[in-house]
Amino acid sequence: MVLGTVYGMFMLFLVVVGLLFLSTAPESLGRTVSVVGGAILVLGWTFLPLLSSGIDETVDPARLATFPIPINTLLLALAVSGVLGVPGIITTLAALATSLVWWQTPLIAIVALLCAAIGALTSVVGSRMLAALTVRISSGRRAREAKTVLVLIPLLLLGPAVLALSTLFRELRTVLPIIADVVAWTPFGAIWAVPGDLALGRPGAAALHALIGIGTLIAATAVWRWALDRALERPATSTSHSSAQRGLGWFAVFSGTPTGAVAARALTYWARDPRYAQSLISVPLVPAIVFFYSGASGDLSGLLFVGPIVAVLLGMSIYTDVSYDNTAFSLHLQSGVSGRADRWGRVIAVSVFAVPTTIILTVASVWVSDSWERLAGMLGISLGLFITGLALSSLVSGRFAFAVPAPGDNPFKSRPGGGFTLMLSMFASWTALALLALPEMVLAIIGFATFNQSLGWVSLAVALVLGSTLLIIGVRWGGKLLDDNGPEMLVQLQRQK
Amino acid sequence: MPENPTLVPALEISGLTKRFGEKLAVNAVDLTVPRGSFFGLVGPNGAGKTTTLSMATGLLRPDAGTVSVHGLDVWSNLVKAKRRIGVLSDGVRLFDRLTGLQLVTYAGLLSGMDRAVVAERAADLLELFDLDAVSGTLVVDYSAGMTKKIALACALIHAPQLLVLDEPFESVDPVSGANIRDILHGFVESGGTVIVSSHAMDLVQRMCDHVAVIADGRVLASGTTDEVRGSSTLEDRFVELVGGRRHGKGPEWLRIS
Numbered sequence: 121m122v123l124g125t126v127y128g129m130f131m132l133f134l135v136v137v138g139l140l141f142l143s144t145a146p147e148s149l150g151r152t153v154s155v156v157g158g159a160i161l162v163l164g165w166t167f168l169p170l171l172s173s174g175i176d177e178t179v180d181p182a183r184l185a186t187f188p189i190p191i192n193t194l195l196l197a198l199a200v201s202g203v204l205g206v207p208g209i210i211t212t213l214a215a216l217a218t219s220l221v222w223w224q225t226p227l228i229a230i231v232a233l234l235c236a237a238i239g240a241l242t243s244v245v246g247s248r249m250l251a252a253l254t255v256r257i258s259s260g261r262r263a264r265e266a267k268t269v270l271v272l273i274p275l276l277l278l279g280p281a282v283l284a285l286s287t288l289f290r291e292l293r294t295v296l297p298i299i300a301d302v303v304a305w306t307p308f309g310a311i312w313a314v315p316g317d318l319a320l321g322r323p324g325a326a327a328l329h330a331l332i333g334i335g336t337l338i339a340a341t342a343v344w345r346w347a348l349d350r351a352l353e354r355p356a357t358s359t360s361h362s363s364a365q366r367g368l369g370w371f372a373v374f375s376g377t378p379t380g381a382v383a384a385r386a387l388t389y390w391a392r393d394p395r396y397a398q399s400l401i402s403v404p405l406v407p408a409i410v411f412f413y414s415g416a417s418g419d420l421s422g423l424l425f426v427g428p429i430v431a432v433l434l435g436m437s438i439y440t441d442v443s444y445d446n447t448a449f450s451l452h453l454q455s456g457v458s459g460r461a462d463r464w465g466r467v468i469a470v471s472v473f474a475v476p477t478t479i480i481l482t483v484a485s486v487w488v489s490d491s492w493e494r495l496a497g498m499l500g501i502s503l504g505l506f507i508t509g510l511a512l513s514s515l516v517s518g519r520f521a522f523a524v525p526a527p528g529d530n531p532f533k534s535r536p537g538g539g540f541t542l543m544l545s546m547f548a549s550w551t552a553l554a555l556l557a558l559p560e561m562v563l564a565i566i567g568f569a570t571f572n573q574s575l576g577w578v579s580l581a582v583a584l585v586l587g588s589t590l591l592i593i594g595v596r597w598g599g600k601l602l603d604d605n606g607p608e609m610l611v612q613l614q615r616q617k
Numbered sequence: 618m619p620e621n622p623t624l625v626p627a628l629e630i631s632g633l634t635k636r637f638g639e640k641l642a643v644n645a646v647d648l649t650v651p652r653g654s655f656f657g658l659v660g661p662n663g664a665g666k667t668t669t670l671s672m673a674t675g676l677l678r679p680d681a682g683t684v685s686v687h688g689l690d691v692w693s694n695l696v697k698a699k700r701r702i703g704v705l706s707d708g709v710r711l712f713d714r715l716t717g718l719q720l721v722t723y724a725g726l727l728s729g730m731d732r733a734v735v736a737e738r739a740a741d742l743l744e745l746f747d748l749d750a751v752s753g754t755l756v757v758d759y760s761a762g763m764t765k766k767i768a769l770a771c772a773l774i775h776a777p778q779l780l781v782l783d784e785p786f787e788s789v790d791p792v793s794g795a796n797i798r799d800i801l802h803g804f805v806e807s808g809g810t811v812i813v814s815s816h817a818m819d820l821v822q823r824m825c826d827h828v829a830v831i832a833d834g835r836v837l838a839s840g841t842t843d844e845v846r847g848s849s850t851l852e853d854r855f856v857e858l859v860g861g862r863r864h865g866k867g868p869e870w871l872r873i874s
Contacts, residue, residue: 393714
């Protein structure tokens with residue numbers, strides 16, 4: 121909270137300085153910036169709480185339902201509490217600061233102050249409105265989990281967005297005013313356009329924009345009041361039995377052996393448990409980031425790193441698999457399943473999607489960077505790292521439990537104390553991974569340097585043979601450790617609980 | 618069959634000891650659970666019930682002592698012994714992102730059973746516990762009572778000879794509780810052995826034919842329920858054995874009028 125306040129103050133300072141600076145720029149620029157900035161403010165306030173788990177849960181309508189407060193009093197109280205919260209104060213101050221742009225013409229500055237107040241209020245009311253509207257769907261486990269997955273969507277879109285933005289930035293000077301003109305006619309941006317309209321000598325447009333802005337605030341308040349009333353009258357109850365699933369799912373697909381069962385269970389969790397999404401983010405994120413850093417300079421060969429990086433991340437993704445099981449792992453212990461079957465099952469589950477993903481990304485990066493002569497070597501490096509990563513994680517997760525978010529917790533939550541041990545052992549394991557996969561990497565790189573394609577194929581062969589050997593050793597060794605130390609593992613897991 | 622002395626006991630514990638740091642959680646416990654008995658393990662909170670049962674079922678390594686199930690030493694034949702035991706642990710999670718049917722199937726397949734047998738038994742068990750209507754619902758969305766029942770189904774799927782249930786009736790509604798008791802009685806009548814730990818003395822007295830009182834990691838009394846309770850109720854006998862009962866009605870200000 122303190123950190124948030126400091127950060128907010130810092131942002132406010134930047135905004136004020138920026139706006140003061142703008143006051144010396146042409147009026148049209150001031151108008152463009154305040155319209156776009158204001159619209160982002162209103163949009164952010166309204167929709168961001170949907171994605172995070174709610175900025176302010178103390179005023180969740182579901183919790184207020186038990187108190188006998190008249191609806192209008194409640195409405196006012198919630199609005200005031202929204203404005204007076206730390207984000208509210210900073211938003212309001214930032215909004216009011218937009219009048220600084222017009223300080224040279226005091227009359228417009230006063231209008232700007234009024235408009236800013238309306239805009240800030242609209243932001244707060246917008247967030248409250250959506251909270252009241254979604255109270256029914258946003259309670260319950262399923263919705264919470266959907267939210268954490270929704271957070272990933274912007275990340276998924278990051279790749280294309282980076283591409284679009286980089287072209288856009290070059291033309292921003294011409295594009296931004298057009299955006300501002302369009303946004304000025306939407307409920308989010310209208311009110312922020314009023315002072316600029318006046319400064320540019322367009323009182324008609326100013327009046328219309330003001331009308332839209334005030335109308336938006338009134339409409340949002342009305343909708344909020346209605347939704348709040350409804351939410352209070354019929355408090356949300358958790359809905360169970362909402363989605364029943366017939367049949368056995370993956371259990372019908374994999375073989376009816378302990379190994380197959382573990383694989384089916386693990387793959388079901390990859391799909392259903394948001395914590396596993398953390399590992400899956402890397403698949404779209406790595407290409408996006410690598411592209412951002414290397415593609416911007418026009419040299420696409422940096423993209424060749426995408427395959428190996430994703431391979432390492434996916435190979436090491438089952439590093440904390442047993443820790444994710446938490447004490448549910450006791451079922452494995454009770455049923456006397458062999459450590460080897462446990463290890464193989466988890467390896468198979470991740471391989472089902474990770475092997476095609478690694479191959480596709482590697483081939484795609486070779487294709488995009490137009491370096492087909494490196495295909496075999498790149499496949500050797502990527503697959504070698506992936507299989508060796510599986511071997512290492514199978515070994516390590518057979519003996520050690522790490523502090524990870526418990527089942528049902530927010531996947532982005534960090535557990536106190538455990539993060540450091542996890543990072544330390546991860547670092548050690550990554551070093552070991554680099555050493556174990558050295559043969560195929562060296563072969564491939566020599567092949568690249570000497571333009572010798574056959575070395576690439578040798579690298580691929582070494583990766584597959586050496587990797588598989590290491591995997592078998594890792595699984596057997598890890599399985600043996602698990603067989604011998606199963607009860608101690610459960611004690612470790614119980615401590616995490 | 619139940620009282621035949623020539624049979625090897627279903628569970629025989631001797632000298633079982635476990636120390637957590639400074640605290641001696643289980644102190645040289647000896648316990649004999651006859652085959653075909655419905656055995657109640659009662660004791661106050663922190664008495665060492667869960668620790669004892671965890672060690673008896675191969676989930677927690679003892680510091681000293683031996684455990685044998687039907688004559689088979691548990692800690693030197695872990696897998697073989699576990700196949701004979703069905704366990705319901707208290708306070709451990711389930712793989713609750715699976716549906717009820719998937720979870721029971723998973724438990725069966727992990728025990729190395731054939732898929733066809735697992736499918737048949739899973740269907741039987743879900744019906745037995747009145748869970749067939751929610752077999753496709755994720756276990757995380759189950760109520761507390763349904764969760765206990767699905768965990769019990771997981772403990773039963775490999776047809777164990779010995780059932781070890783830690784607090785099986787906690788947070789279970791009376792109807793489900795009665796149904797579970799019927800199932801357990803049926804299991805005992807067919808020759809199986811059941812061990813339950815519980816706080817509810819009344820329930821144990823009515824349900825169990827054998828009982829052991831455990832406190833501070835020691836067995837204070839053990840035998841048939843009638844032997845242990847003598848002429849009083851099990852609850853009175855328990856309080857007498859364990860001690861710690863306060864006499865008096867609390868401070869003056871707590872009394873209205």
